[in-house]
Amino acid sequence: LICRRVASGLYKLGIRKGDVIMILLQNSAEFVFSFMGASMIGAVSTTANPFYTSQELYKQLKSSGAKLIITHSQYVDKLKNLGENLTLITTDEPTPENCLPFSTLITDDETNPFQETVDIGGDDAAAGRPARVDPRERPLPAACRELAPGAARRDRCRGVRAGGHR
Numbered sequence: 001l002i003c004r005r006v007a008s009g010l011y012k013l014g015i016r017k018g019d020v021i022m023i024l025l026q027n028s029a030e031f032v033f034s035f036m037g038a039s040m041i042g043a044v045s046t047t048a049n050p051f052y053t054s055q056e057l058y059k060q061l062k063s064s065g066a067k068l069i070i071t072h073s074q075y076v077d078k079l080k081n082l083g084e085n086l087t088l089i090t091t092d093e094p095t096p097e098n099c100l101p102f103s104t105l106i107t108d109d110e111t112n113p114f115q116e117t118v119d120i121g122g123d124d125a126a127a128g129r130p131a132r133v134d135p136r137e138r139p140l141p142a143a144c145r146e147l148a149p150g151a152a153r154r155d156r157c158r159g160v161r162a163g164g165h166r
Contacts, residue, residue, distance in 0.1 A: 002106060006037030009105030013068065013087060017042030020064045024048045024057070024071035024079075030091040030102055034070045037105070054078045061086075070102070 015021060021038050023045050025031040038045045046064040048057055050072070061069075061082055068087040069079060076096045079088060088099040095101045 002033050003036040003040060005106040006033045007040035008037075009107060010037055010043060010068070011041050013104075015041065015043050015068060018044065020044045020046055020066045022046050022048055022061060022064065022066040022069040024050055024069055024075055025091065026050055026072070028091070030070065033106075050075055052078075054082075058082055073099070 010021065015038070021034070021043055023031055023034050024047075025034070035045050035047075044064075046060065046066055048060055052060070057078055060066075066086075068089065070089045070091065071079070073090045073092050073094070073096050076088060076090065076099060079086075088096075089102055089104065090096060090099045091102040093101070
């Protein structure tokens, strides 16, 4: 649920499929929520080591084209002068000046900006469309077995991708 809210929050901040966000955090729950939330809307996460210097962060930011950085407030000083159109989100309190709190991403107002079904390859013979599975209805491995009962175990879920069209 928190990952879905983070996905919704990122979407409300203008992050779309193909956009890049930078996650500059140590191992934490917020790291997981951010990474999964970005994935749910088709955004790309570039992860950076919190111990990088400002120059190393600048190089990674420029080469990735990240529009938003999620970090801990103690690293904000390293990020000054990296870009004026850059959104900074911090995971702890108090929130530094010109930053948004992580709670901005996890509001109760949840929109649904991402696709719920997963394209697992194969065809729906009756409709002539790729087969789709709603992972909330049944586990994905079971659905793979149904669609490819004769396939070798390693080939059953080949081509799994999120975000197919209905």
